[in-house]
Amino acid sequence: MESGNVDYHAMNGRAYITLNRPRKKNAMSNDMWRQLMTCYDMAEDDDDVRVIILQGAGDDFCAGHDFSEVGNLTKGGGSNSGPQSNRRPSQRSKLAFDKEYVERFQRIFTSLKPSLALTKGFCLGGGLYLAEACDLVIAADTTRMGHPEQRLGLSGAAYFDAWEIVTLGARKARELLLMAEIWSAEEALNAGLVNKVVPLADLTEKGEEWAEKIARLPRDGIAMGKASTTLALEMLGVNGQFTYGPLLHTLATNIRYEPGEYNFMKTKRDKGVRASTHEREDFYKTQPNDPEI
Numbered sequence: 001m002e003s004g005n006v007d008y009h010a011m012n013g014r015a016y017i018t019l020n021r022p023r024k025k026n027a028m029s030n031d032m033w034r035q036l037m038t039c040y041d042m043a044e045d046d047d048d049v050r051v052i053i054l055q056g057a058g059d060d061f062c063a064g065h066d067f068s069e070v071g072n073l074t075k076g077g078g079s080n081s082g083p084q085s086n087r088r089p090s091q092r093s094k095l096a097f098d099k100e101y102v103e104r105f106q107r108i109f110t111s112l113k114p115s116l117a118l119t120k121g122f123c124l125g126g127g128l129y130l131a132e133a134c135d136l137v138i139a140a141d142t143t144r145m146g147h148p149e150q151r152l153g154l155s156g157a158a159y160f161d162a163w164e165i166v167t168l169g170a171r172k173a174r175e176l177l178l179m180a181e182i183w184s185a186e187e188a189l190n191a192g193l194v195n196k197v198v199p200l201a202d203l204t205e206k207g208e209e210w211a212e213k214i215a216r217l218p219r220d221g222i223a224m225g226k227a228s229t230t231l232a233l234e235m236l237g238v239n240g241q242f243t244y245g246p247l248l249h250t251l252a253t254n255i256r257y258e259p260g261e262y263n264f265m266k267t268k269r270d271k272g273v274r275a276s277t278h279e280r281e282d283f284y285k286t287q288p289n290d291p292e293i
Contacts, residue, residue: 013215015043022058064125098246146182157252
């Protein structure tokens with residue numbers, strides 16, 4: 001079944017969910033997030049599905065949220081028409097949006113059907129959250145992972161920072177967020193972000209091999225195993241990230257910029273997505289210190 005820019009196909013105990021917007025590196029629009037949730041509902045409701053394979057069409061897994069939509073999806077608060085319709089978004093409207101947004105990752109994270117992400121190319125921002133929400137990740141050697149969106153001013157206010165601290169350790173998790181650098185597939189493997197790295201040409205085959213091992217398990221066993229994992233993470237406090245995540249993200253996207261600090265949202269408004277993204281990266285580039293003479 002094709003559903004806009006997210007495709008769904010089920011067979012042989014697998015549900016294949018494909019992000020299909022390759023010209024935009026599978027950057028996720030808000031409509032695509034909703035389509036993705038519909039696909040997960042379909043997989044959850046199909047008793048023949050034992051494992052979900054999440055993948056991207058083209059050369060990339062997912063470059064994150066479509067930046068052209070960032071900042072345009074919340075309203076000023078109160079009436080959405082009249083003289084106050086162009087007000088700065090209220091905290092309550094931003095919090096409501098962030099709550100809906102993070103609940104999509106929670107939906108994947110707590111699904112009774114295990115998810116296997118097959119990553120390649122860019123796996124950034126919201127795309128990395130998608131991979132982190134999955135139970136297993138096989139990465140092609142072309143995969144590049146990171147949270148460059150932290151340079152929008154978030155500085156560590158991330159939806160998955162509890163999971164990242166548990167998985168990577170506190171220092172590597174802080175490095176991932178504060179440095180906002182893009183890691184190679186091998187760096188991601190060494191840090192613990194992925195389970196395995198394979199040549200790009202072998203990605204589909206390895207994914208099928210792992211999916212087959214899961215699909216041969218009893219349905220009840222799969223469901224109970226996933227529920228047990230969710231409970232264990234709950235006991236560790238990890239699932240609390242789905243409660244505090246929207247709040248911290250709402251606060252972090254309402255920060256005040258002082259002179260000399262880069263304001264992505266203002267630059268995006270004035271110059272557009274492409275120019276503001278390039279200026280952001282130029283602003284955060286570090287230059288080697290001049291040698292002492």
